[in-house]
Amino acid sequence: MVRHNNQLPNNLTQLQNLIKRDPESYKEEFNQQLAHFETTLEIFNLNPTQYNKKLDEQSMFLAQVAQCYLEDMKFFPQKIIDILKSHNTTLHNDMRLALCKCLILLRNKNFITPFDLLELFFNLLKCQDKHLREFLKTHIITDIKNMNMKHKDMKFNSTLQNFMFSMLRNSDTKAAKLSLDILIELYHKNIWNDQKTVNIIADIGCFSKVTKVMVASLKFFLGRDEAEKEENSDSEDEVDPRDTMIANKFNKKTRKRDKMVEKVKKVAKKLKKKKEKAPVFNFSALHLLNNPQGFAEKLFKLMESSNERFEVKLMCLDVISRLIGLHNLFLFNYYPFIARLLLPHQREVTRILQFVAQASHELVPAEIIEPVMRAIANNFITERNSTDVMAVGLNAVREICARCPLAITEDLLRDLVQYKNYKEKSVMMAARSLIQLYRQSMPTLLHKKDRGRPTEASLELKTKKYGDMDIKDYVPGSEVLLEKKDITEDEKKKKKGNKKKGNESDSDDWVDVNSDESEIDISDSDENSDDGEEEEEEEVVEEEEDNDEDAGNKGNQPESNEANIDNVNTRKTLKAKRKLNKEDIAEKVETARNIAMETIFTDEDFKRIDAAQVKKHVSGVKRNKSVVEDEEESGELVQLSAIENIHKKRKHDKNARLESVLKGREERDKFGYKDRRKNIHCSKTNREKRKTKNYQMVKHKAKGKIKRSFKDKQIAFRNYLIKQKKMK
Structure with missing residues (x-):
């Protein structure tokens, strides 16, 4: 069938649409275009450096309709591949990109296997074309993601992975870097997140010799640190939207409150979006290493002998420290190496202190980590340094000791604790946080006056030695489940009545501690009694020492004998109390062990157990529940903010003050008289102008208008009429 005035050969878009609808009717036009492509290709091979628009359009047209003529298009993909293989570096950038797009279209229609296309694309990375490399990287990631969307073909994935791994060893830097970027991106997308x-x-x-590849690999193991970004959020998130909105209903309407309401609305939207988002769990790649000890040793050896930049060495130290802390590794050469860098003037010294804390765990021998502690104490925690340096040093000691309590000696700890009464708040708070840490872990290392009031939790603590593992065969605190959960109203009334009677009859206050409630009511007399017992015990010990000395020097005297007898009686009473407490604890442990063998705990049971455990920390001490919970939590990694945490409001310089002033003026109306003009360029009224004039100019008008009489009005009107007649 011959078509007269046929415009289809020149309009490929229309022809493409018609062929997809009815391939058989337009077979002749297709063959004509295929023949044109062959001719254009031969011409292009003579000069491949020039961009050929006709070849671009024809190849894309044939790729679009390839599925309609499978037999005729069988060898078409190979012709495009041959062009790219033979002229990959000499091709024009636009021509090369167009042919790659054509091949991707054919790959989506299963004309080419993904492995063949992947091999070709990696050969194209030799070209000096950054835009092409980004385009190919995006396609490879998307293609592999689509192939694993419904189900994972393990055999095919293994073949692709082996090819990518071989490209990591490629001598071509760009190919190695791109293959690494693809692997990391596929890991983060949970496609190839295997060991x-x-x-x-x-x-x-x-361990690549290419610095870019090495740095990218180290960054992969360090992770993205999204948790830190969330913690360092703006103060806006601390505003409670509901309270502010309710308060605004009853308060006086002002511009400041209106701005606050708008601000709160934005915060409420952010919080709502956060709640609606699914939680992201970023599992660290460091957990999946087969041989973390060997990897850490090899990386440390490489870092010692390398001549890389200081930033790269810091990254190596960071990865090694995380490995040591996460897997409880033994790398004893690491500590003396990093101790040499612990100087206040050292670059990134707070990060280096963070690495030391991360590399600390309970299995590190005290003699190995003690030189590091001495270096921090001698170089940071001395009064010749600034208070900020001292506070950072104390914070670093606290973070190390939180993971390795035996890292510090008793003498050094007691010396550092003396800064609890230092004149600067930053140093004082850092020293007190160290005291609080050892009160919760090993109070015996502290001086008796720093141990605080004994609690149930502190009585349960045991002095740890190196290598001791505190493994329990029961659920601590589960003994509370034996007690009654609910108390009837009658019992409550009885308790209230007994309490009133007790207050009337007894001169001293009394304490009611219910085991099934998380809150504890502690009176002042209980505090005084506990403090009294503690002071009494200290006095007994001191008097005993004095009496021993007197007995050695002066001999036995009747008065000293009586004092010794009183001291012995007091000491026996205190020992009896301690023994009773230990017996109670042993009984509770046995009860908890029996419950664990017989009971399946529910969520409500665990809530009661948690409340009981919290109460053990606060019984006998007036402290907030939230403080105890925060002290007990410690993550896998040390946050840099924990070391740089300085309790101090810094003085602003002139520039900082000016910046805060200008920031406060943003989105604020200009101060001054509001003249209510919609257009600031229009003129003002005489009344408005009068406000800027000197008083002498307007004092005659300040008296106000004087009401005229009827006669004056007549005279004025007559004069007006005479004036009008004269003007005519």
Whole structure:
């Protein structure tokens, strides 16, 4: 069938649409375009450096309709591949990109296997075309993601992974870097997040001779640190939207309150979006390493002998410290190496202190980590340094001791604790946080006056030695489940009545501690009694020492004998109390062990157990529940903010003050008289102008208008009429 005035050969878009609708009717036009493509290709091969628009359009047209003529298009993909293989570096950038798009279209229609296309694209990375490399990287990631969308073909994935791993060893820097970027992106997208991928990046990427590849691999193991960004959020998130909105209903309407309401509305929207978002769990790749000890040793050896930049060495130290702390590794050469860097003037010294804390765990021997502690104490915690340096040093000691309590000696700890009464608040707070840490872990290392009032939790603590593992065969605090959960109203009334009677009859206050409630009511007399017992015990010990000395020097005297007898009686009473407490604890442990063998705990049970455990920390001490919970929590990694946490409001310089003033003026109406003009360029009224004039100019008008008489009005009107007649 011959078509007269056929415009289709020149309009490829229309022809493409018609062929997809009815391939058989337009077979002749298709063959004509295929023949044109062959001719254009031969011409292009003579000069491949020039961009050929006709070849671009024809190749894209044929790729679009390839599925309609499978037999005719069987060898078409190979022709495009041959062009790219033979002229990959000499091709024009636009021509090369157009042919790659054509091949991607054919890959989506299953004309090319993904492995063949992947191999070709990695060969194209030799080209000096950054835009092309980004385009190919995006396609490879998307293609592999789509192939694993419904189900994972393990055999095919293994073949692709082996090819990518071989490209990591490629001598071409760009190919190695791109293959690493693709592997990391696929890991973060939870497509290739297996042990094989992580260990290949560790074994090949981290020890690559190419610095870019090495740095990218180290960053992969350090993670994205999204948790820190969330913690360092703005103060806006601290505003409670509901309270502010309710308060605004009853308060006087002002511009400041209106701004606050608008601000709160924005915060409420952010909070709502956060709640609606699904939680993201970023599992660290460091957990998936097969041989963390060998990897840490090899990386440390490489770092010692390398001549890389200081920033790269810091990254290596960071990865090694995380490995040591996470897997409880033994790398004793690490501590003397990093101790040499612990100087106040050292670059990034707070990060280095963070690495020391991360590399601390309970299995590190005290003699290995003690030189590090001495270096921090001698170089940071001395009065010749600034208070900020001292506070940072104390914070670093606290973070190390939180993970390795035996890292510090008793003498050094007691010396550092003396800063609890220092004149600067930053140093004082850092020293008190160290005291609080050891009150919760090993109070015996502290001086008796710093141990605080004994609690149930502190009585349960045991002095740890190196290598001791406190493994319990019961759920601590589960003994509370035996007690009654609910108290009837009658019992409550009886308790209230007994309490009133007790207050009337007894001169001293009394304490009611219910085991099934999380809140504890502690009276002042209980505090005084506990403090009294503690002071009494100290006095007994001191008097006993004095009496022993007197007995050695002066001999036995009747008065000293009587004093010794009183001291012995007091000491026996205190020992009896301690023994009773220990017996109670042993009984509770046995009860908890029996419950654990017989009971399946529910969520409500665990809530009661948690409340009981919290109460053990606060019984006998007036402290907030939230403080105890915060002290007990410690993550896998040390936050840099924990070391740089300085309790001090810094003085602002002139520039900082000016910046805060200008920031406060933003979105604020200009101060001054509001003249109610919609257009500031229009003129003012005489009344408004009068406000800026000198008083002498307007004092005659300040008296106000004088009401005229009827006769004066007549005279004025007559004069007006005479004037009008004269004007005519």
